[in-house]
Amino acid sequence: MTNTFGKGHHLHLIDGSAFIFRAYHALPPLTRKSDGLPIGAVSGFCNMLHRYVEGNTGPDAPTHVAVIFDKGSHTFRNDMYDLYKANRDAMPEDLRPQIPLTRRATEAFNIACKEKEGYEADDIIATLAVQARAAGGRCTIISSDKDLMQLVGDGVEMLDAMKNKRIDRDGVFEKFGVYPERVVDVQALAGDSVDNVPGAPGIGIKTAALLINEFGDLDALLERAAEIKQPKRRQTLIDHADQIRLSRRLVLLDEATPLDFTLEDLEVRTPDPDQLMPFLAEMEFRTLTKRIADQLKVEMPEINDTPANAPAAPEIADVPFDKAGYSQVDSAEALQGWIDQIYERGYVAVDTETTGLNEMTAELVGISLCVEPGTACYIPLIHKAAGSDDLFGSDDLAEGQMPLETALEMLKPVLEDESILKIGQNMKYDAKVFAQVGITVAPIDDTMLMSYAMHGGLHGHGMDALSERYLGHTPLPIKPLLGSGKSAITFDKVPLSEAVPYAAEDADVTLRLWQQFKPALHRAQVTKVYETLERPMVAVLADMERAGIKVDRDTLSRMSNAFSQKMAALEDEVYTLVGRKFNVGSPKQLGEILFDEMGLQGGKKGKTGAYATGADVLEDLATEHELPRRILDWRQLSKLKSTYTDALQDHINPDTGRVHTSYSIAGASTGRLASTDPNLQNIPIRSEEGRRIREAFVAEEGKTLVALDYSQIELRILAHIADIPALKTAFDDGQDIHAMTASEMFDVPLDEMTPEIRRQAKAINFGVIYGISGFGLARNLRIPRSEAQGFIDRYFERFPGIRAYMDDTKAFAKEHGYVETLFGRRIHTPNIGAKGPQAGFAARAAINAPIQGTAADVIRRAMIRMPAAIAELPAKMLLQVHDELLFEVDQGAQDALIEAARSVMESAADPVVHLDVKLTVDAGQGPNWAVAH
DNA sequence: GACATCACG
């Protein structure tokens, strides 16, 4: 029988989540030998538990112990403040399936394992610690989390297990400058960027402690804030009193969490070999199993991690590609066999076949699965029987297919199962296809994105290229199956005898790439980049693309007609000026007319022997003759009509009435997204005529478009990376950065600044980002090269950090073959050591990449956090344009959306990177994009 | 399919 917990008893409370994360990050991504299941965190966790149990001897040993876990992501703190922990990076997806295993591990060690839905582990810990103290016993909290320090004192201590350091009241004072009972007051003022507790802006722990010690406690401080001597500090506290009180409620732990167990239930129990040994053997931890078996003096259990027991782990190179291993699934029984295999392994490579490349209109035709190299299947679902598509033929389905609904019903639980990792190549495509049939695929891994994280800048990341490069195998091409041109067919018309080997092979290739990339990711030190910047984008972008944006066909159509008329008029004028008709859209014909027939000067032929007739050339010629200006006007209209008013109409989805772009995550080498089909990242804005096209991008009835864009993000990042104090100060003071540069460069006081001088300085600022050269600047500003070089020299003189950054970056690229963003994204620069003009290109690209890439990383982080931050609002994120996010929101909720989204965007770098320069976000709203931007 | 041109950040 157990005694009532009380004097003489000693309770240990282990912060389980802290153990897990420490284990996960301390170890390389180990996988279970028999089947590749990610198991690194479980391994580390077990070792830590074991070490903990071993260390519990002597008079100070605990009499009671429990490991406490978090449960659920939504807690009562989110109800108080929806941005609480909103800037947390999502849990790595290879960690998620390991969480339940750490619970099992705890139980296997015969240690109590507690959690409660809607509460953080910290609250349970607080409740138990207070109970133990009230009962007259002692309590040690095994954690280094500063949020728990408020509990210390009167029998409660903390123990940092890694440093083996005990923290008592004096230890807390050392950390916070106050004793435990005032810790929440200090935290409320200082805030916490990790948990996104706002606090008071500009006040850190030191200042907070100073204030609390002076006034006694937080309530007294807020009440008597007017007495604070420093004016700025005084105003901050007065302005943010509510926010500070909210922060205190967020950091204050709930010491009365309702629990369905008592302290007595936590009494220390000795390990039970019959529970522990089978678990360790199942995890295939050889060393640990042996050690514990010896200590418990029991027999070492057999561990079956050999290929005989483990069909999934043969060496990749050993298994040849052979279609004999590819089967067609034609029945529920056969599919169930595959599903059983998937559950045994915990992962599966998936690929979908559809009727087209556009996920919004394409129909699901079949699904392929692979759980082991060389063994894959294809589940055809709606392939048509041969000849069924004849003009008067039937629409019969081919033989040997199971019903679509049955297959989806069976696969849905697998594809949505938290503990089953779904592996794909370009998973955004497959995720969208599955979303169309009501299946939310998660968790996922994506071989295309793994390659992008490791090999960005080196080569493309399409499956065929990856397979050839990393598997030495050329996958079956799709062309012979579908044909080309007018006679091309869709995949549902492909005979099953050809479809099965093609589709199954794709899943096979994907799985093999994954087995190779998964450990390689860690070796290349880009696991973090992949986990935090690549993989989470898949779901975010899939949702945005599926949402689409409403485009008003009538507006476009009317504009198109107007453009046509203007173009026709311009054409007549052009023909009169030239004296005959010709194709105005042909640069070749135009060049010959301008320079050969009319004899205008300045004609330059490019490498193909044709005259250049670009806008810059025509702009120069416009002073000599009327024709170039007409051509320029015509070209502008032609561009707007063909690319925008006409093409955009063809992209309006008939079902949704909206335009759905597709973003490539792995397209641009710097980390930027690219938008295609249609490209919605280059909708006109710079010219007044073009800008009107944005009027056709409208909000749905009763809604409003909201646009938020980062102000000068690349220059701010440059100021941080190159460490330019003058730029930093200017940004922090909200100055006009180009005017400030001009003033500094040309010794003109700000109040005497002219637009012309400012324009030149602006060009220089941008030039710096692009890897400035005298030639390039001269051409851009249309000034002599020597003058441009003079500007650059002066710029370097005024901001010496810039030149150092450029030189350092080039040297780094030469030495390593890549450059890095602040978040660790690597952009390879294979041409950096080349001879000739190539080297110049590569050097400028290397200088630009960390700046452009860091900005891209920042907005990616904002986008990844955005869904959670706006979950409670009637709003959707629709588009990203490099430094801008566009939302659609119910009328009335605009201001709430702007507040939430701006907060996410402005703090997107936190807590991984602390920028010396603050990021600011401008917001606009309106019925259409022209107004909102 | 290459090239020139031009739309965006």
Place this chain on the structure above:
DNA sequence: GACGTACGTGATGTCC
């Protein structure tokens, strides 16, 4: 001392 150059994208039309 000469070389040729601003960074990153995608779509369209011409021409071969």
